[in-house]
Amino acid sequence: MKVIEKPKDIVDSSKIELQAGSSMTHNRKRRSFLRNSIAMASGAGALGVSAVASGQDLPVPESNKQMGRSIPPEEYGLPSKFEAQVKRRRSDILVNRQNFSDWSMTPLQSQPGITTPNGLFFERHHNGVPDINPDTHVLALHGMVRKPLKLSMSDLMRYPSVSKFYFMECSGNGLTDWLKPASKTVQQTHGLLSCAQWTGVPVSWLLDEAGMLPEVKWLIAEGADGSAHLRSIPVEKMLDDALLVYAMNGEMLRPENGYPLRLFIPGWEGNVSVKWLRRIKAGTEPWHVRGETARYTDPMPNGMWRKFSFVMEAKSVVTRPSGGMNLQRGFNEIQGFAWSGNGKIAAVDVTVDGGKTWQQAVLEDPVIDKCLTRFRFNWNWQGGPAVIASRAVDSTGYVQPTVEDIKKSRAIVGFVQHHNGIFPWNVSASGEVTNGIG
Ligand SMILES: Nc1nc2c(c(=O)[nH]1)N[C@H]1C(S)=C(S)[C@@H](COP(=O)(O)O)O[C@H]1N2
Ligand SMILES: [Mo]
Numbered sequence: 001m002k003v004i005e006k007p008k009d010i011v012d013s014s015k016i017e018l019q020a021g022s023s024m025t026h027n028r029k030r031r032s033f034l035r036n037s038i039a040m041a042s043g044a045g046a047l048g049v050s051a052v053a054s055g056q057d058l059p060v061p062e063s064n065k066q067m068g069r070s071i072p073p074e075e076y077g078l079p080s081k082f083e084a085q086v087k088r089r090r091s092d093i094l095v096n097r098q099n100f101s102d103w104s105m106t107p108l109q110s111q112p113g114i115t116t117p118n119g120l121f122f123e124r125h126h127n128g129v130p131d132i133n134p135d136t137h138v139l140a141l142h143g144m145v146r147k148p149l150k151l152s153m154s155d156l157m158r159y160p161s162v163s164k165f166y167f168m169e170c171s172g173n174g175l176t177d178w179l180k181p182a183s184k185t186v187q188q189t190h191g192l193l194s195c196a197q198w199t200g201v202p203v204s205w206l207l208d209e210a211g212m213l214p215e216v217k218w219l220i221a222e223g224a225d226g227s228a229h230l231r232s233i234p235v236e237k238m239l240d241d242a243l244l245v246y247a248m249n250g251e252m253l254r255p256e257n258g259y260p261l262r263l264f265i266p267g268w269e270g271n272v273s274v275k276w277l278r279r280i281k282a283g284t285e286p287w288h289v290r291g292e293t294a295r296y297t298d299p300m301p302n303g304m305w306r307k308f309s310f311v312m313e314a315k316s317v318v319t320r321p322s323g324g325m326n327l328q329r330g331f332n333e334i335q336g337f338a339w340s341g342n343g344k345i346a347a348v349d350v351t352v353d354g355g356k357t358w359q360q361a362v363l364e365d366p367v368i369d370k371c372l373t374r375f376r377f378n379w380n381w382q383g384g385p386a387v388i389a390s391r392a393v394d395s396t397g398y399v400q401p402t403v404e405d406i407k408k409s410r411a412i413v414g415f416v417q418h419h420n421g422i423f424p425w426n427v428s429a430s431g432e433v434t435n436g437i438g
Contacts, residue, residue, distance in 0.1 A: 083110075086107050086110040086120065087107065087120070088104040088105060088106060088107070088119075088120055088121075088122065088123065088191075089104060089105055089107070089187055089188070089191070090102060090103065090104050090105070091103070091105070091176060091183075091188065092183060092184065092188055093176040093182075093183055093188070094176060099128075100125070100126075100127050100128045100226070101125065101126050101127060101227075102123075102124075102125065103122065103123060103124040103125075103170065103172075103192060104122060104123045105122050105187050105188060105191025105192055106120050106121065106122045106187065106191045106192075106193060106194045107120060107187045107191065108186050108187060108190055108191055108193065108317070108319045108322075108337065109185060109186050109187060109319050109320065109322050109324075109325070111319070111337075113374070114165070114195050114337075114366075114368075114371060114372040114373070114374055115165070115195055115196055115197060115249060116194035116195050116196060116249075117249070118196070118248060118249050118251065118254050118257070119254075120194070121194040121196060121248070121254070121256075121257055122168075122170065122191055122192050122193065122194045123256045123257070124170050124172075124192065124270060124271075125225070125227070125256070125275075126225070126226075126227035126229055127225055127226035127227035128225070128226055129225075129255050129256050130224060130225045130226065130255075130276055131255065132224060132255075132259060132260060132276055134153040134259070134260035135152075135153070137152070137153055137224070137260050137261065137278070138150055138151065138152060138278065139151045139156065139244070139261060139277060139278060139279065139280075140278065140279040140280070141206055141207070141210045141279070141280050141281075141282075142210075142279065142280075142281050142282075143216075143219070143280075143281035143282035143283050144212065144213040144215065144216050144282040144283055144284070145207070145210040145211055145212050145213065145282055146210070146211030146212075146213065147209075147210050147211050148210065149206065149209065149210045151206075153246070153260050153261065156201060156244065156246065156261070157246065159201045159205065159206075160201070161199050161200055161201055162199070162200070162201075162202060162243070163197055163198065163199040163247075164197065164198055164243070164266070165195065165196070165197045165198075165366075165368050165371045166195065166196070166198060166264065166266045166267070166370050166371055167193065167194070167195040167267075167312075167339045167370060167371055167372045168193070168194055168195070168196070168264075168270050168273060169192060169193045169269070169270060169312045169315075169339070169341075170192035170193075170269065170270040170271070171269035171270065171271060171296055171309070171312070171417040171418050172192060172415060172417055173190060173191075173192035173193055173419075174189055174190060174192075174416070174419050174423070175415045175416050175417065175419070176188070176189075177189050177423075177435065177437050178403070178412055178416045178419055178421070178437065179416070182435040182437045183323070183435060184323045184324055184434070184435060185322065185323045185324045186317060186318075186319050186322035186323060188323075189317070189323065189423065189435065189437075190317045190423070192270070193337075193339070193372075195339075195371060195372040196248040196249045197248065197249055197250070198243060198245045198247070198248055198264050199245065199246065199247035199248070200243040200244045200245035200246050200247065200261075200264065201243065201244045202241075202242070202243055202244075203238050203239075203242040203243065203244055203263070203280070204238065204239045204240075204242070206244065207219075207238065207239065207282070210282075212235075212282050213282070215284055216235050216282040216283065216284065217234065217235055217283070217284045217285065218232050218233065218234055218235060218282075218283055218284065218285055218286050218287075219232070219233050219235060219238050219280050219281065219282050219283070220232045220233070220280070220281050220283065220287050220289075221233065221263045221272075221274040221277060221279070221280050222274065222277070222278055222279050222280075222281075223258075223274045223275050223276040223277060223278065224276040224277070224278040225275065225276045229274055229275070229291065230274070230287065230289045230290075230291065231271060231272045231274055231289070231291055231292065232286035232287045232288070232289065232292060233265060233272055234286075235282075237265060237268070237310075241266045242263060242264065242265050242266075243263070243264040243266075244261060244262075244263065244264075244277065245258070245261070245262050245263070245264040246260055246261050246262075257275065258273075258274075258275030258276050258277070259276075261276070261277045262274065262275040262276065262277050263275075263277050263280075265310075266341075266370045267311060267312060267340070267341030267342065267370040268310045268311055268312065268341060269296060269309070269310060269311075269312055269417075269418065271291060271295075271296050272310065286308075292308065296309070296417060297309060297417075298410055298417055298418055299410065299411040299413060299414075300409065300410060300411055301407075301408075301409070301410070301411050303411075309417065309418050311341040311342060312339075312340075312341035312418070312420070313340065313341060313342065313398060313400075313418070313420050314338070314339070314340035314341075314342065314345070314392045314393065314394040314398050314399070314400050314420065315338070315339060315340070315392060315400055315420035316336055316337065316338035316339070316345075316348055316375070316390040316391065316392035316400060317336050317337060317390065317423050318334055318335070318336040318350070318388050318389065318390050318423075318425055319335055319336045319337060320333070320334065320335040320336070321334070321388065321425060321427065321433045322425055322433060323425060323433055323434055323435050324433065325433045326431050326432060326433070327381055327427055327431035327432075327433060328381075328431065329381055329382065329383050329431070330380060330381065331378065331379075331380055332378075332379045332380075332381050333376050333377070333378060333379070334350055334352075334361070334376065334377040334378075334379050334388060334390075335374065335375070335376045335377075336348070336361075336374075336375055336376075336390050337372045337373065337374060337375070338363075338372075338373045338375055338390065338392035339370070339371065339372050339373065339392070340370070340392065340394035340395070340396075340398070341370060342394055342395075342396050342398060343369055343370070343394050343395035343396055344367055344368065344369050344373075344394065344395040345363060345367055345373040345375075345392055345393070345394055345395075346393045346394055346395050346397075347360060347361075347363070347392075347393040348360070348361040348363065348373075348375040348390050348391065348392050348393070349361065349390065349391045349393075350375075350377040350379075350388070350389070350390050350391075351387070351388065351389050351390075351391070352379055352381075352386045352387070352388050353386065353387065354386075354387030354389070354424060354436075355387070355389065355402070355422070355424075358391065359377065361375040361376060361377040361390065362375060362376050362377065363375050364376065369395075375390065381427070381431075383429060383431075384429055385426070385427060385428060385429055386426075386427040387424050387425070387426055387427070387436055388424065388425045388427060389422050389423060389424040389425070389436070390422070390423075391422050400420060400421075400422055401420065401421060401422070402421060402422050403421040403422070403437075405421075406419065406420075406421050423436070423437065424436030424437065
């Protein structure tokens with residue numbers, strides 16, 4: 001049998017000096033604990049874990065003495081009631097006067113792996129969530145094609161499918177935090193970011209079937225929601241890796257994420273992944289719709305605006321410790337996510353001194369193209385103020401910029417889009433973690 005090897009940089013629990021429990025009377029010889037950077041700050045156990053002296057220290061829990069809940073004939077399982085605080089949340093900075101153009105954010109501080117559970121996947125709707133019956137939903141492929149196609153959901157699901165892990169990030173992720181006042185938690189600063197395994201049919205297969213004309217340069221996708229959301233997408237991207245997605249994380253899409261069908265454009269701003277997709281039209285020019293002119297473009301210092309900013313460039317954030325948490329002295333594993341719309345994550349550096357020095361974090365497998373990558377870094381906090389941040393490097397060699405770097409090429413005004421700046425968390429002398437931008 002193959003065992004999962006414990007990574008060498010991880011604290012070896014056999015070498016951690018465990019703190020004596022209160023009922024522990026006998027004298028146990030201290031085991032040595034010292035490993036590389038994880039030097040002990042005091043005589044107390046690094047992780048503050050209590051040792052068990054004998055069986056008597058282990059009372060039998062009530063749950064051992066009763067029958068458990070039985071399985072109902074059928075159900076959709078839900079998380080433990082003790083996890084009730086793990087929820088999607090709307091912004092605590094911008095209070096909308098109406099709820100139709102709104103968003104909710106993923107609790108990244110509570111996400112242990114790279115996939116976001118469907119009930120926690122962030123949402124962004126320009127005019128609410130439509131209620132679409134898959135039995136009557138139709139996808140049309142038309143415009144500059146030889147044979148326009150109309151497909152029902154059951155037609156589409158007869159095609160072979162692929163399943164791919166990709167992150168999705170709204171270009172407005174963090175937009176409140178480069179302005180004042182700043183959000184408190186990583187959910188509020190970075191939660192317009194989620195990651196899932198997406199299942200569907202490559203757009204290229206259907207464009208091939210429809211006989212797309214060689215002159216086609218751009219395609220436009222439209223949603224069946226109240227905002228009739230539209231985006232123009234270059235043909236190269238559509239043929240490269242765009243998907244017609246009907247499922248995420250092993251079940252059909254949730255209504256809020258585009259049920260029964262959405263376009264998925266890997267690595268690009270979430271806005272182009274048109275939900276509730278009803279048609280794709282082929283043409284030669286971008287259509288310059290509202291979402292491409294009044295929104296989703298970036299101002300530059302000279303007052304001009306960029307035409308398109310599709311790709312979400314490399315970015316990372318520390319999720320533990322993060323805003324609202326309280327640090328304990330001694331060993332702390334700094335954890336976070338890194339991602340890039342241009343490829344794989346090659347490295348992540350971590351600083352605990354506000355960027356004076358950087359050290360390389362460990363990347364957790366799997367490291368997937370255009371997908372969230374987990375990183376971790378061992379830190380022995382001795383008390384005293386600290387500023388923690390991470391910096392991602394992707395497979396193209398691109399390094400996540402500082403806020404100052406971004407300001408050189410971009411005007412940071414209004415609702416800042418596509419901001420991938422290095423994001424700091426302040427740690428106070430007493431261990432309170434707060435937004436380091438504010
Ligand atoms: N039809 C339609 N598609 C849409 C939107 C919308 O409002 N209507 N919002 C876009 C935006 S701005 C983003 S960031 C993503 C969000 O996808 P999600 O709600 O599944 O996270 O959907 C995009 N696709
Ligand atoms: Mo978005």
